[in-house]
Amino acid sequence: MKVVGKPLPKVDAAPKVTGRAVYADDMLPARTLHCKILRSPHPHARIVSIDTSAARRIPGVLAVITGSDLPVKFGILPVTQDERALEHEKARYVGDPIVAIAATDEEIAAAACDAVAVEYEVLEPVMSIDAALATPKDERIQDYGGPNNVHKFVALEFGDVEGGFARADHVREDVFFYQGNTHLPMEQHSAIATYVDGRVTLWSSTQVVHYVHRALSRVLELPMHRIRVIGAAHGGGFGGKTDPFAHEIIVAKLAMITGRPVKCTLTREEVFYAHRGRHPVLMWVRTGVTHDGRITAMHFRTALDGGAYGSYGVASTFYTGALQPVTYDIPAYRFEGCRVFTNKPPCGPKRGHGTPQPRFGLELHLEKIARDLGLDPVDMKRRNYVKPNTRTVNWLRVTSCGLEECTQRVLEASGFKTRERRPGRGMGFAISSYLSGAGTAIYWNDMPHSEVQIKVDRGGVTAYCGAMDIGQGSDSVLATVVAEELGLQPSDVRLVTADTDTTPIDLGSYSSRVTFMAGNAALEAARKMRELLVQAVAGAGKRYEEVSFEEASVLAEARFGTLTTAGSYTPPKIAGPYKGSGVGPSPAYSYSACVVDLDADARTGLIKVNKVWIAHDVGRAINPLLVEGQVEGSVYMGLGEALMEEQVFRKGLHKWPSMLEYKSPTFLDMPEVETFIVETDDPEGPYGAKEAGQGPLLPVPPAVSAAVYDALGVWIDEVPVTPEKVVEALRRKDKGETPRYGPQRFPAIPYPETIKVDGPVGHQDGTC
Amino acid sequence: MKEEILRDVERAVLTLNVNGEPAQLLVPVHKTLLEVLREDMQLTGTKHGCELGECGTCTVLIDGKPHLSCLVLPIQVEGRAITTVEGMASGSDLDPLQTAFAEIGAAQCGYCTPGILLSARSLLEENPRPSRGEIKEALAGNLCRCTGYTKIVEAIELAAGRMA
Ligand code: FES
Ligand code: FES
Numbered sequence: 001m002k003v004v005g006k007p008l009p010k011v012d013a014a015p016k017v018t019g020r021a022v023y024a025d026d027m028l029p030a031r032t033l034h035c036k037i038l039r040s041p042h043p044h045a046r047i048v049s050i051d052t053s054a055a056r057r058i059p060g061v062l063a064v065i066t067g068s069d070l071p072v073k074f075g076i077l078p079v080t081q082d083e084r085a086l087e088h089e090k091a092r093y094v095g096d097p098i099v100a101i102a103a104t105d106e107e108i109a110a111a112a113c114d115a116v117a118v119e120y121e122v123l124e125p126v127m128s129i130d131a132a133l134a135t136p137k138d139e140r141i142q143d144y145g146g147p148n149n150v151h152k153f154v155a156l157e158f159g160d161v162e163g164g165f166a167r168a169d170h171v172r173e174d175v176f177f178y179q180g181n182t183h184l185p186m187e188q189h190s191a192i193a194t195y196v197d198g199r200v201t202l203w204s205s206t207q208v209v210h211y212v213h214r215a216l217s218r219v220l221e222l223p224m225h226r227i228r229v230i231g232a233a234h235g236g237g238f239g240g241k242t243d244p245f246a247h248e249i250i251v252a253k254l255a256m257i258t259g260r261p262v263k264c265t266l267t268r269e270e271v272f273y274a275h276r277g278r279h280p281v282l283m284w285v286r287t288g289v290t291h292d293g294r295i296t297a298m299h300f301r302t303a304l305d306g307g308a309y310g311s312y313g314v315a316s317t318f319y320t321g322a323l324q325p326v327t328y329d330i331p332a333y334r335f336e337g338c339r340v341f342t343n344k345p346p347c348g349p350k351r352g353h354g355t356p357q358p359r360f361g362l363e364l365h366l367e368k369i370a371r372d373l374g375l376d377p378v379d380m381k382r383r384n385y386v387k388p389n390t391r392t393v394n395w396l397r398v399t400s401c402g403l404e405e406c407t408q409r410v411l412e413a414s415g416f417k418t419r420e421r422r423p424g425r426g427m428g429f430a431i432s433s434y435l436s437g438a439g440t441a442i443y444w445n446d447m448p449h450s451e452v453q454i455k456v457d458r459g460g461v462t463a464y465c466g467a468m469d470i471g472q473g474s475d476s477v478l479a480t481v482v483a484e485e486l487g488l489q490p491s492d493v494r495l496v497t498a499d500t501d502t503t504p505i506d507l508g509s510y511s512s513r514v515t516f517m518a519g520n521a522a523l524e525a526a527r528k529m530r531e532l533l534v535q536a537v538a539g540a541g542k543r544y545e546e547v548s549f550e551e552a553s554v555l556a557e558a559r560f561g562t563l564t565t566a567g568s569y570t571p572p573k574i575a576g577p578y579k580g581s582g583v584g585p586s587p588a589y590s591y592s593a594c595v596v597d598l599d600a601d602a603r604t605g606l607i608k609v610n611k612v613w614i615a616h617d618v619g620r621a622i623n624p625l626l627v628e629g630q631v632e633g634s635v636y637m638g639l640g641e642a643l644m645e646e647q648v649f650r651k652g653l654h655k656w657p658s659m660l661e662y663k664s665p666t667f668l669d670m671p672e673v674e675t676f677i678v679e680t681d682d683p684e685g686p687y688g689a690k691e692a693g694q695g696p697l698l699p700v701p702p703a704v705s706a707a708v709y710d711a712l713g714v715w716i717d718e719v720p721v722t723p724e725k726v727v728e729a730l731r732r733k734d735k736g737e738t739p740r741y742g743p744q745r746f747p748a749i750p751y752p753e754t755i756k757v758d759g760p761v762g763h764q765d766g767t768c
Numbered sequence: 769m770k771e772e773i774l775r776d777v778e779r780a781v782l783t784l785n786v787n788g789e790p791a792q793l794l795v796p797v798h799k800t801l802l803e804v805l806r807e808d809m810q811l812t813g814t815k816h817g818c819e820l821g822e823c824g825t826c827t828v829l830i831d832g833k834p835h836l837s838c839l840v841l842p843i844q845v846e847g848r849a850i851t852t853v854e855g856m857a858s859g860s861d862l863d864p865l866q867t868a869f870a871e872i873g874a875a876q877c878g879y880c881t882p883g884i885l886l887s888a889r890s891l892l893e894e895n896p897r898p899s900r901g902e903i904k905e906a907l908a909g910n911l912c913r914c915t916g917y918t919k920i921v922e923a924i925e926l927a928a929g930r931m932a
Binding site: 009010012013014015016017018019020021022023025026028183184185186187188233234235236237238267268470471472473625626628629632633634635636637658659660664666667668670672673 | 806810811823862876880904909910919
């Protein structure tokens with residue numbers, strides 16, 4: 001192959017290193033109005049009245065809107081349409097939007113927000129999982145779900161769980177906690193809208209142009225063809241810009257009212273309220289194993305602190321239980337999940353969506369079981385690895401799987417098995433798996449998930465696709481695929497992307513779906529185009545490889561007229577035969593293995609990570625440079641979650657809504673990372689490719705915690721693994737107590753009766 | 769009254785030397801250099817992540833030294849040489865740092881990139897062959913959420929090697 005597999009620069013590198021790329025907040029068309037949003041100062045309160053009259057009188061204020069101007073509810077999932085762009089009945093977290101103001105400049109808009117008088121009837125806030133499970137003092141946060149503040153239950157059982165436990169030689173139970181954290185994209189969310197000739201145009205820093213388009217249509221009550229959504233250059237998402245947001249709807253409405261461009265850029269503090277980040281998850285797991293460490297059954301329970309609204313929460317809940325059997329062969333599996341509402345900013349998808357938390361619990365749990373049995377943890381895990389081309393007990397189809405090779409690479413490179421053993425120095429090992437795109441769309445439909453058109457004329461090639469490049473390099477993937485098929489360089493391919501007027505649909509940059517899905521759509525369109533070119537050149541008695549692309553395109557245009565082709569991708573229908581089977585299936589899974597080496601100071605509890613080795617089965621690297629970038633970025637983010645990042649609250653208030661106090665790793669905190677790209681040639685991925693953007697985060701937090709145990713002999717069963725927790729666990733160890741820091745118990749949750757599902761016949765033996 | 773204050777913003781005439789070009793501006797005295805660059809001079813290559821001096825995204829050079837433009841008032845820097853990312857290339861030739869960043873994928877979303885490029889340029893001017901530790905030290909005030917910093921450090925080393 002000519003360009004696939006080459007470490008070429010990103011096609012959009014030049015605009016990014018010169019400052020030319022236009023992000024949403026860089027736009028300032030003539031007569032732009034600035035929008036500010038007044039937000040609730042109370043975590044839970046009924047709104048008694050809103051008086052905007054003083055604000056309206058301020059010179060320079062052109063429009064003031066409240067919830068009664070935008071009453072239609074929306075939400076990313078069809079089953080949880082529970083948000084309003086502006087709330088006029090009830091505030092559910094500190095930061096819930098109440099009033100929006102458009103003015104000639106930002107300071108006037110801010111002063112006008114101060115002039116609004118809102119009368120609240122303050123209600124008792126619900127700030128923890130325990131509180132949400134109890135009878136509310138005043139009233140429930142949402143008027144659906146239940147009992148109490150429960151949002152969603154899941155209870156599924158696959159195979160003979162009771163029999164599996166009965167067969168076990170050893171059974172162990174553990175409890176873990178994964179603290180919530182946030183995406184912290186460097187770019188604050190920003191959106192700007194115009195209303196011209198009865199049509200709304202919105203530019204936004206979104207990951208999901210199409211879903212924003214749908215939400216605008218619903219709330220503004222305009223048909224989709226009267227709305228155009230364009231993805232501006234994107235300053236980082238990580239899942240944090242995957243919901244339709246209030247400010248996107250608000251600027252569109254304000255533009256409709258004023259007839260002028262209206263822009264809203266969130267402050268950094270507001271970004272912490274927009275959130276949709278990692279759910280805090282409490283976990284309980286019970287596993288049965290044989291003497292030699294083969295898993296016979298597993299029972300996994302999760303409780304998710306969801307925040308005030310649904311967001312992706314139903315999917316997140318399923319994800320906390322879905323992928324455990326995709327790395328380990330679990331013959332019988334029971335999963336019970338529960339998401340609760342609390343008076344905090346809503347949680348949603350962050351890199352790894354719902355799976356880093358159970359991965360942390362699962363990997364440490366297996367470490368402990370191995371030690372119970374006197375087995376080597378790595379050997380015991382390997383004994384249980386899933387095999388390629390199998391079905392898991394929860395019906396997930398595994399195709400290519402490089403788990404064993406990933407493991408070998410990091411063990412060898414790190415010298416894990418022969419590491420020096422001394423107090424204060426440790427290594428930890430963990431593995432993981434992630435989706436290459438969700439097998440089902442957010443809203444149920446039979447249409448393709450990604451579509452690409454290609455136009456060739458007079459020697460030029462343009463590819464059109466709705467895919468949104470959020471920095472991960474989806475534009476480069478599109479250009480590389482088209483270039484490979486047509487015999488060009490990626491830089492020869494012009495791209496038009498992420499614009500609902502001019503590009504065919506792509507569902508967006510989430511669930512690690514773009515390379516797989518848009519890549520396959522581009523491949524189909526490009527192969528059809530090549531076919532036309534080859535035919536025309538052959539008609540002139542030559543071979544495609546002999547002529548220039550210009551000549552080929554002139555011959556083809558002369559012969560066939562306008563040259564356009566299209567390709568699309570629809571994932572295979574592989575979900576299992578049970579309710580809830582839509583979350584988890586993916587056309588392919590990526591696999592990762594990781595070793596972390598660190599120093600842990602027994603006196604201060606300080607941890608210094610020395611090096612991370614990570615191997616990632618990406619199927620095939622369409623651009624190894626970009627794959628490495630995704631892997632390194634994932635390791636970085638995993639280390640941040642493992643060691644310092646936490647989104648926490650005190651008395652209803654976010655404790656740290658600033659970049660200074662919300663700790664994230666700097667240049668100085670980041671260790672050396674050695675990345676191994678493992679290629680397994682997935683049978684359905686474009687050129688065999690799978691995802692790279694999310695999976696490599698997952699093994700990092702458990703590997704850190706395992707390394708701390710290796711160094712100091714204490715278990716830190718919750719993230720972040722902070723110095724305070726390490727010191728406290730060591731204190732307990734010295735006193736002869738359990739050498740552990742972590743949650744003591746899992747709450748009594750009234751899960752509904754489990755739905756029993758037979759596993760696929762012959763799962764794991766390759767016959768289904 | 770708030771309304772009156774808003775109508776009577778004090779403005780000042782300033783002459784700023786940005787990227788080697790003098791520019792005369794009439795701006796409210798409380799506007800930050802970040803805002804004046806972006807809004808009054810359309811130099812939107814300079815980004816912001818917090819506007820509170822916490823992230824380094826808005827870094828520009830003032831007389832060759834990195835400063836957080838969100839914390840600088842233009843009136844303080846009249847007559848001094850201000851460099852933004854738009855002033856890094858000479859003509860259509862990119863700065864070696866820009867080339868290295870593009871080549872090895874040191875810019876993912878690219879949002880932190882202008883600030884980091886300028887911090888790196890100042891470092892290389894003072895210390896043309898910095899060690900890895902010196903690079904990390906010099907850049908510690910610039911956050912990046914995409915790259916894990918790895919490729920950024922490599923790109924700076926690459927550029928330093930080529931400039932030597
Ligand atoms: S914008 Fe963050 S430091 Fe200036
Ligand atoms: S490249 Fe995205 S924040 Fe640095």
